[in-house]
Amino acid sequence: MTLRQRLPNMRSTLGPFLAFRTELGLLSIAALDLMLSILRPDLADLASRPLDVGHEFLKSYDFIVVGAGSAGAVVASRLSEINSWNVLLLEAGPDEPIFTDVPGLGGGSARSNIDWQVRTEADLGYCRSSQGGRCYFPQGKVLGGTSVLNGMLYIRGNRRDYDQWAADGNEGWSYDDVLPYFLKSEDMRVEKYKSSSYHATGGLLPVEEMRFNSPVTDELFKAAEELGYPEIDVNGESQTGFFRFYGTLRNGFRCSTSKAFLRPARNRKNLHVSMRSTVLKVLIDGETKRVVGVVFDKDGRRYVVKATQEVILSAGAFRSPHLLLLSGVGPREQLDHFGIPVVSDLPVGKNLQDHISLGALIFLLEDPISTILTRVNVFSALTQLLFSNKGPLMSNGAVEISGFVHSRYANASENWPDLALYFKSVTENNDGGAFLRVLEGLSDEVFADLVEPILLKDAFGIFPCILHPYSRGEVSLRSSNPRDPPIIRPNYFSDPRDLAVAVDGVRLAMLLSETKIMKAHGARLNPNKIRGCAHFEYPSDEYWACAAREITMSAWHFAGTAKMGPSYDPEAVVDPRLRVYGVRGLRVVDSSIMPIIVSGNTNAPAIMIAEKAADMIKEDKLDFQNIFS
Numbered sequence: 001m002t003l004r005q006r007l008p009n010m011r012s013t014l015g016p017f018l019a020f021r022t023e024l025g026l027l028s029i030a031a032l033d034l035m036l037s038i039l040r041p042d043l044a045d046l047a048s049r050p051l052d053v054g055h056e057f058l059k060s061y062d063f064i065v066v067g068a069g070s071a072g073a074v075v076a077s078r079l080s081e082i083n084s085w086n087v088l089l090l091e092a093g094p095d096e097p098i099f100t101d102v103p104g105l106g107g108g109s110a111r112s113n114i115d116w117q118v119r120t121e122a123d124l125g126y127c128r129s130s131q132g133g134r135c136y137f138p139q140g141k142v143l144g145g146t147s148v149l150n151g152m153l154y155i156r157g158n159r160r161d162y163d164q165w166a167a168d169g170n171e172g173w174s175y176d177d178v179l180p181y182f183l184k185s186e187d188m189r190v191e192k193y194k195s196s197s198y199h200a201t202g203g204l205l206p207v208e209e210m211r212f213n214s215p216v217t218d219e220l221f222k223a224a225e226e227l228g229y230p231e232i233d234v235n236g237e238s239q240t241g242f243f244r245f246y247g248t249l250r251n252g253f254r255c256s257t258s259k260a261f262l263r264p265a266r267n268r269k270n271l272h273v274s275m276r277s278t279v280l281k282v283l284i285d286g287e288t289k290r291v292v293g294v295v296f297d298k299d300g301r302r303y304v305v306k307a308t309q310e311v312i313l314s315a316g317a318f319r320s321p322h323l324l325l326l327s328g329v330g331p332r333e334q335l336d337h338f339g340i341p342v343v344s345d346l347p348v349g350k351n352l353q354d355h356i357s358l359g360a361l362i363f364l365l366e367d368p369i370s371t372i373l374t375r376v377n378v379f380s381a382l383t384q385l386l387f388s389n390k391g392p393l394m395s396n397g398a399v400e401i402s403g404f405v406h407s408r409y410a411n412a413s414e415n416w417p418d419l420a421l422y423f424k425s426v427t428e429n430n431d432g433g434a435f436l437r438v439l440e441g442l443s444d445e446v447f448a449d450l451v452e453p454i455l456l457k458d459a460f461g462i463f464p465c466i467l468h469p470y471s472r473g474e475v476s477l478r479s480s481n482p483r484d485p486p487i488i489r490p491n492y493f494s495d496p497r498d499l500a501v502a503v504d505g506v507r508l509a510m511l512l513s514e515t516k517i518m519k520a521h522g523a524r525l526n527p528n529k530i531r532g533c534a535h536f537e538y539p540s541d542e543y544w545a546c547a548a549r550e551i552t553m554s555a556w557h558f559a560g561t562a563k564m565g566p567s568y569d570p571e572a573v574v575d576p577r578l579r580v581y582g583v584r585g586l587r588v589v590d591s592s593i594m595p596i597i598v599s600g601n602t603n604a605p606a607i608m609i610a611e612k613a614a615d616m617i618k619e620d621k622l623d624f625q626n627i628f629s
């Protein structure tokens with residue numbers, strides 16, 4: 001099908017952009033990688049990239065870590081600090097490309113070979129206007145995992161989140177318990193935060209401010225002030241207010257967990273990193289319930305490698321539960337249905353949580369203060385990027401500032417915001433349909449209704465995201481074939497309270513657009529509505545509730561599918577030391593273990609979970625007396 005047939009209503013101006021994105025996109029990405037590798041050898045960093053072990057595996061390792069993502073890269077790095085332990089790290093994807101280091105280009109990896117390209121099942125309750133009625137989720141399939149294609153925001157969540165985990169019986173996970181593990185990784189490089197007791201310097205994970213902000217973000221900051229919101233450090237004492245974001249960046253460029261944690265470990269003889277290695281199953285002895293090893297495919301060959309101590313699953317909130325199910329750890333009924341012998345009957349895959357809301361909420365501007373794709377001088381942007389680490393490509397574009405606020409349903413005196421307002425200076429319309437449309441999986445109809453009439457006009461977006469979802473989704477087996485992706489049903493808005501908070505978020509977004517300062521820039525709501533909700537008054541709460549079910553946007557913070565809990569918790573899959581119940585030698589260490597999703601972005605928490613897990617494993621396995629006496 002040609003581009004024009006796919007998008008019948010498309011204005012002719014749009015053609016070249018989309019053609020660039022879809023037909024030439026891959027070619028230009030390869031060309032860009034080549035150019036960067038020649039002009040910026042510091043980014044290519046060939047001398048310190050992890051080496052692939054090839055096909056020279058040992059018969060057995062002390063530890064096998066599955067998945068080299070936000071969490072897995074950290075676990076493998078920390079465990080291999082112990083010289084006497086052999087560690088094998090298996091990652092389904094390849095090494096990181098170079099272009100994803102450029103903050104403004106990370107979105108370009110959506111739907112490429114380093115993205116698992118996850119799709120949910122169709123459901124009438126949400127994502128109704130997404131392609132095929134199925135939500136689309138980017139997920140990293142690459143060394144560094146989703147930290148290679150995420151928005152880089154460094155946000156830990158609220159003190160109360162962790163205190164709630166601890167109150168529910170998860171000993172060792174209160175805020176005061178986990179803060180040292182956030183600090184352990186951190187190398188805070190923003191001057192004003194260096195001396196804060198909430199931050200640390202000298203860790204492996206650099207945290208910096210973005211090198212570029214669109215003019216509109218300064219104005220939005222003033223708008224928040226006008227509404228009485230304070231400026232805060234999102235990871236500091238109080239978490240209600242607005243903040244300019246800082247993120248996992250080094251010298252302004254993306255720093256994935258592979259870059260931060262695996263590259264410094266490149267020369268360790270006891271760490272084998274194996275890329276393009278897809279684990280199919282964890283082998284567990286049915287009698288003793290002890291982990292034996294893993295089965296994986298690499299370059300068309302199948303391997304069985306043994307683990308003498310432990311297998312650690314860090315395959316993310318979809319693939320860790322998937323691997324558990326394939327290995328006989330899961331709900332008995334489901335495993336029986338697929339003829340998989342049950343090793344441990346546990347509620348694996350339940351309790352899926354995420355942060356979501358209405359997407360494509362666009363406000364137009366009279367003044368030219370946003371980032372319009374056609375206004376960016378590509379040559380100058382590239383020159384600035386290459387020779388001075390500056391310019392618009394040094395912004396992640398999508399989100400430069402955010403606010404954490406209380407909806408009308410939350411108790412503001414608890415200082416536990418239930419809404420995040422992410423401001424976008426790049427919107428679905430001012431990027432000409434070239435990037436966000438693809439990343440967010442907008443359908444042609446929504447694009448034609450909502451975006452096309454205001455294409456390439458000045459605008460900003462607000463993504464009002466719910467932080468305390470009540471709805472719970474599920475990951476389950478599609479078949480017993482490990483190559484079949486799991487079934488994913490997030491069940492967004494199945495609890496009506498989530499929809500109510502989302503709608504209230506739109507109200508707060510509108511209030512910001514109606515401040516004096518934003519009015520002075522001619523801010524006004526996108527006058528176009530989508531056809532699926534055209535029968536509702538516009539704007540109205542009913543319209544927004546309908547629109548949220550049509551254009552359901554995820555912040556891609558999947559969590560909870562291998563829930564941590566005490567032994568008396570019937571929903572628990574792992575104990576507070578992250579050991580899978582009923583199996584010996586198996587832990588889950590990634591975003592899956594969160595019992596309740598934190599009220600913030602999930603990358604820093606995944607890294608914290610890995611830091612803490614590595615320490616717990618060292619405590620469990622090493623004789624500390626011997627080491628330290």
Ligand SMILES: Cc1cc2nc3c(=O)[nH]c(=O)nc-3n(C[C@H](O)[C@H](O)[C@H](O)COP(=O)(O)OP(=O)(O)OC[C@H]3O[C@@H](n4cnc5c(N)ncnc54)[C@H](O)[C@@H]3O)c2cc1C
Nearest residue numbers: 067069070071092145146150151152153279316591601603
């Ligand atoms: C587009 C996007 C933007 C985001 N923006 C932010 C943000 O700005 N800030 C923030 O804090 N969070 C953000 N997030 C969320 C955050 O990045 C994730 O929650 C976090 O990276 C999850 O870490 P993880 O270790 O659980 O999983 P992942 O990082 O996804 O790691 C899982 C790894 O396991 C590998 N794997 C899976 N199955 C197998 C197998 N069978 N065999 C071998 N390997 C396997 C995968 O390839 C992957 O490398 C964003 C997410 C997305 C998708």
Ligand SMILES: *[C@@H]1O[C@H](CO)[C@@H](O)[C@H](O)[C@H]1NC(C)=O
Nearest residue numbers: 409410411412413414415416
């Ligand atoms: C709000 O929270 C405060 C502090 O925890 C508490 O004292 C108050 O009773 C709460 N109000 C309501 C209406 O729940």
